[in-house]
Amino acid sequence: xxxxxxxxxxxMVSEAIDELLxxxxxxxxxxxxxxxxxxxxxxxxxxxLLMAAEAVGGDPxxxxxxxxSIELVHNFTLIHDDIMDNAALRRGRPSVHTxxxxxxxxxxxxxxxxxxxxxxxxxxxxxxxxxxSMDVLSKTCTAICEGQWLDIEFExxxxxxxAEYMEMIEKKTGVLYGASASMxxxxxxASNxxxxxxxxxxxxxxxxxxxxxxxxxxxAPENVLGKRRGGDIMEGKKTLIMIHAMDHGVAVEAFGKKDxxxxxxxxxxxxxxxxxxxxxxxxxxxxxxxxxxRALDILPQTPIKALLLGLADYxxxxxx
Amino acid sequence: xxxxxxxxxxxMVSEAIDELLxxxxxxxxxxxxxxxxxxxxxxxxxxxLLMAAEAVGGDPxxxxxxxxSIELVHNFTLIHDDIMDNAALRRGRPSVHTxxxxxxxxxxxxxxxxxxxxxxxxxxxxxxxxxxSMDVLSKTCTAICEGQWLDIEFExxxxxxxAEYMEMIEKKTGVLYGASASMxxxxxxASNxxxxxxxxxxxxxxxxxxxxxxxxxxxAPENVLGKRRGGDIMEGKKTLIMIHAMDHGVAVEAFGKKDxxxxxxxxxxxxxxxxxxxxxxxxxxxxxxxxxxRALDILPQTPIKALLLGLADYxxxxxx
Numbered sequence: 001x002x003x004x005x006x007x008x009x010x011x012m013v014s015e016a017i018d019e020l021l022x023x024x025x026x027x028x029x030x031x032x033x034x035x036x037x038x039x040x041x042x043x044x045x046x047x048x049l050l051m052a053a054e055a056v057g058g059d060p061x062x063x064x065x066x067x068x069s070i071e072l073v074h075n076f077t078l079i080h081d082d083i084m085d086n087a088a089l090r091r092g093r094p095s096v097h098t099x100x101x102x103x104x105x106x107x108x109x110x111x112x113x114x115x116x117x118x119x120x121x122x123x124x125x126x127x128x129x130x131x132x133s134m135d136v137l138s139k140t141c142t143a144i145c146e147g148q149w150l151d152i153e154f155e156x157x158x159x160x161x162x163a164e165y166m167e168m169i170e171k172k173t174g175v176l177y178g179a180s181a182s183m184x185x186x187x188x189x190a191s192n193x194x195x196x197x198x199x200x201x202x203x204x205x206x207x208x209x210x211x212x213x214x215x216x217x218x219x220a221p222e223n224v225l226g227k228r229r230g231g232d233i234m235e236g237k238k239t240l241i242m243i244h245a246m247d248h249g250v251a252v253e254a255f256g257k258k259d260x261x262x263x264x265x266x267x268x269x270x271x272x273x274x275x276x277x278x279x280x281x282x283x284x285x286x287x288x289x290x291x292x293x294r295a296l297d298i299l300p301q302t303p304i305k306a307l308l309l310g311l312a313d314y315x316x317x318x319x320x
Numbered sequence: 321x322x323x324x325x326x327x328x329x330x331x332m333v334s335e336a337i338d339e340l341l342x343x344x345x346x347x348x349x350x351x352x353x354x355x356x357x358x359x360x361x362x363x364x365x366x367x368x369l370l371m372a373a374e375a376v377g378g379d380p381x382x383x384x385x386x387x388x389s390i391e392l393v394h395n396f397t398l399i400h401d402d403i404m405d406n407a408a409l410r411r412g413r414p415s416v417h418t419x420x421x422x423x424x425x426x427x428x429x430x431x432x433x434x435x436x437x438x439x440x441x442x443x444x445x446x447x448x449x450x451x452x453s454m455d456v457l458s459k460t461c462t463a464i465c466e467g468q469w470l471d472i473e474f475e476x477x478x479x480x481x482x483a484e485y486m487e488m489i490e491k492k493t494g495v496l497y498g499a500s501a502s503m504x505x506x507x508x509x510a511s512n513x514x515x516x517x518x519x520x521x522x523x524x525x526x527x528x529x530x531x532x533x534x535x536x537x538x539x540a541p542e543n544v545l546g547k548r549r550g551g552d553i554m555e556g557k558k559t560l561i562m563i564h565a566m567d568h569g570v571a572v573e574a575f576g577k578k579d580x581x582x583x584x585x586x587x588x589x590x591x592x593x594x595x596x597x598x599x600x601x602x603x604x605x606x607x608x609x610x611x612x613x614r615a616l617d618i619l620p621q622t623p624i625k626a627l628l629l630g631l632a633d634y635x636x637x638x639x640x
Contacts, residue, residue: 102404
C-alpha cells in the first residue's frame, strides 16, 4: 500500500516540478538544473511533507510548491555532493558535473537553491506560516552544509566515533526529512508541539534512512543502485558499518582504495558480514525508525498516520 | 563626503556580520565562510540598502540583518565564481578554494547562501514585507546564476553582441544592486512604485559599476586591484571593452592567453586605449549611472537622496 501511495504523491510532485521549474533562457542552465531532478528518485521527502500536512488535518493539495521546494533542495545537495565526491554516476545517469563540468554543476545547484526559496514563497498560506517554513528551510540548508563538511573532514581522520557519525548523518540527511515533516505540519496550521514532534519523526527516520543507504551501497546490486557498488568503501567513507568494523579490528583492504576491483569489494562485503558490522548498522537503522515512529504518538489514529508509520518502515525496508 | 558615509555604514555592516555569522562548530566551515567576508570590500550593496531605506523615510538601524543578507549573497557568488574562474586571488588574499579546496569553497558559498535567507528572516519587519523581500532575494539569486552562466557561455563563443553583454551584466551584477535598493525600500514601508524606482536605480548603477569594474581590471595598479591586472583579457572574457575592440577590428594578442606576460598586457592596454574601446566603456558606464539617477526623481529632495546620488557617481568614479 505504501508503494502505491508514494507513487501517487511522486507523480504529483513531478508534475508540479514541470510547472514550477520550466526550462527557460538560458536553456543550458535550466537543462542542467533539471537533469537530476528529472532522473526521478522516489520523492520520499516531498511525500513526507504532503503526508504530514494531511496527518495534522491540512489539505495537501495546496502544498505542492512547498513539497517541490524540499525536492529541489535535496537535488541541489546531490549535485554539489557529486562534485565533491567526484561521483560519475547518480540514479543510473551521468552526474551533472560529468555532463556540464564543475562550473555548470555549481550553477545548476545554486539555481535549484534559489528556486527552492522562490517556490516555497508562492505556497498559498499565511505570511507568518510561510516565514516559519522559510526559517526551517534556511536553517536546514545550513545544517546540511555542516553535515557534508563533517563527512569530508572524517575522510582525512584515522578514526571517527559513532557519536560523531550520528551527528554527521543527522545534519546531512536527518534534518531535511525533519524539515519535510515539520514544514508540512506548520503550513497546515499545526501547533508548535505537533510540528516539533513531526520534526523529530522525520529527523530520526531520516537518520535510519541514511544508515540503510550506507548498507545498500554495499549490498544492493549495481543495476538497482545506479552506480558502482561499494563506492563508500573505495572513497574511504567512515560509515557506521566501517566504524563498527574498525572498533572490532576487522581488516578491510579495499577501504580508501579508489581503484578497488569488484573482487576486492566482494571480499570486503564478506568480512563486514562476518564481523556483524552490516547487521549492527541495520539494527541501529531499525532502532532509529522505531524511535521516530514513537514521536507520532501525539497524533490521533487515522489512516494517514498509519501511512506515515508505513513510510517510516519503508525507509529501512527498501531495497534501493 | 560619500567616502565617510560609506565607511560609517561599512563598519555597521561588518559589526553586524560578526554578531550574526559567528564561527561555530564545525569551525573550519565557518572560517572558510568568513574568510572572504572578513577580507573587507567596500560593502557598497548593504550600504545602498541602508541608504534606500532612509531615503524613503525608514529607520535604517533596524535593517542591519537585511543589509548583512545582501553582503552574504554577494560573497557567496564571489566564492563560487572564483572556483569557476580558477582565480587564485581576491581582495589581495588567496581565494577560498585556494585555501580550502573546491569542496570547501562550494560548501562555504552554500553556507553563506542559506545564512543570507536565515538572517534576512530575522529582520524586524512585518511578515508580508519580509516575504516580499525574500521573493526579491530568491529571484535575484536565480538571475545571478543566469548571468554567471551567460558569462561562462560567452567565453566559448567567437562573438558576443553589446545587447547580450548588457543582459549578462544586468543579471550578474545589476540585479543585486537593484535588490539592495528595493529591499531597503520595501522593508522601510515604501509603495510598490517607489520600490520599483529604487530597483531601477540600483540595477542601472550596478551595471555601470560592472563596466567600471571591467575598466579597472585593465587600468588599475595591481596593488590596488588585489589581483593580477588584465585577468579578464587573459581569461578571454568578452567585456564591453573587448566587444567594442572586436567590432572595430582591433587586434589584442593577449586575449584568451592565460600565460600572457605583463608586457603583453601593457600592449593590449595601449591598443584598447588607442581604439577608444576603454573610453567607450567608460562613457557607457557613466550613461547607465545617469539613467539610474533619474529613477530617483520620484523621491523628495533630501540629504539622504543626495547621498544616494553621490553613491551612484562613486560607483563609476572609484579607482578600485
